[in-house]
Amino acid sequence: MARQFFVGGNFKMSVFYPSTLEKGQNGTVQSIKEIIENLNNAKIDENVEVVISPPTIYLLLTREHLRSGLEVAAQNVFNKPNGAFTGEISVSQLKDSGITWALLGHSERRTILSESDDFVASKTKAALDGGLGVILCCGESLEQREAEKTIEVVTSQLKAVADAVGKDWSKIVIAYEPIWAIGTGKVASTEQAQEVHKAIREWLKKEVSDEAAEKTRIIYGGSVNEKNCGELAKQEDIDGFLVGGASLKPAFVDIINAKSK
Numbered sequence: 001m002a003r004q005f006f007v008g009g010n011f012k013m014s015v016f017y018p019s020t021l022e023k024g025q026n027g028t029v030q031s032i033k034e035i036i037e038n039l040n041n042a043k044i045d046e047n048v049e050v051v052i053s054p055p056t057i058y059l060l061l062t063r064e065h066l067r068s069g070l071e072v073a074a075q076n077v078f079n080k081p082n083g084a085f086t087g088e089i090s091v092s093q094l095k096d097s098g099i100t101w102a103l104l105g106h107s108e109r110r111t112i113l114s115e116s117d118d119f120v121a122s123k124t125k126a127a128l129d130g131g132l133g134v135i136l137c138c139g140e141s142l143e144q145r146e147a148e149k150t151i152e153v154v155t156s157q158l159k160a161v162a163d164a165v166g167k168d169w170s171k172i173v174i175a176y177e178p179i180w181a182i183g184t185g186k187v188a189s190t191e192q193a194q195e196v197h198k199a200i201r202e203w204l205k206k207e208v209s210d211e212a213a214e215k216t217r218i219i220y221g222g223s224v225n226e227k228n229c230g231e232l233a234k235q236e237d238i239d240g241f242l243v244g245g246a247s248l249k250p251a252f253v254d255i256i257n258a259k260s261k
C-alpha cells in the first residue's frame with residue numbers, strides 16, 4: 001500500500017525569511033504572513049500532506065491565514081488536560097484553535113529541556129487521546145552513532161511510546177532525525193537514512209503490528225534542502241521530510257514537491 005508523502009516544516013523559534021530579515025533574527029508577524037502567502041500561492045502536489053509548525057504565539061495567526069488543506073502543528077503540548085501549569089498549553093486548547101497536529105520528542109527538547117522518553121510518550125498519549133496527530137521525533141547523537149547504538153537508541157525512544165499508546169499508530173508520523181544532521185548542513189546519506197527507516201519499520205512490525213509497519217509514515221529530518229531531497233525521497237522507506245531551516249525559505253515548496261519532480 002502506498003503511503004501518502006508527508007512534509008512538515010518546523011520553524012522552531014524563528015520566522016526568518018530572507019527577503020525581510022537579516023540572518024540571526026527571529027522574525028515578525030510580517031515574516032510569518034509572507035511565508036504563509038508563499039505557501040498559499042504555491043503549486044503544491046495535492047498528493048502530499050503538508051503540516052507547518054510555527055512558534056506557539058503564531059499558531060492562531062497561521063491557522064487563520066493558511067489555506068485549507070494545509071495543516072498546522074504545535075511544537076509542544078502538555079500531558080495534562082487542564083489546571084495550574086504555567087507556560088503550558090493543552091490538547092483541547094489546540095483543537096479549539098484548529099491546530100490538528102503536535103510535534104513531540106524533538107531532540108532540541110530532549111536535550112536542552114531534558115525531556116525523557118517517558119515524558120514524550122505521555123505527551124504523545126495525551127495528544128492522540130485528544131484527537132491530534134503526532135509528529136514523533138527520534139534520533140541518535142553523533143557519539144551514539146559512532147558507538148553503533150543508533151538503532152538501539154531510536155527503538156528505545158519508540159518503545160516508550162508503544163508502552164504508553166499501545167497498538168494504534170494510525171495518527172503518528174515518525175520523524176527520524178539524527179541529531180548530528182540537524183542544522184549542521186551534514187545530511188545523512190541516502191543509505192544511512194534508508195537503513196534506519198527500514199529498521200524502524202521492522203521494529204514496528206515486530207513490536208506493534210503488521211498494519212503499523214505498513215501504514216506508518218517514517219519521515220527524515222536533518223539538513224534537508226531543495227537539492228538533496230530528491231534522492232532521499234526515492235528511498236523505499238522514506239515517506240517524507242521534517243524540514244527545519246529550509247522550511248523558512250521559498251524553496252520549501254520544492255521539498256514538498258520532491259516526490260513529483
Ligand SMILES: O=C[C@H](O)COP(=O)(O)O
Nearest residue numbers: 010182183222223244245
Ligand atoms: O525539525 C527539524 C529538524 O530539526 C531539522 O532541522 P534542519 O532542517 O534545520 O536541519
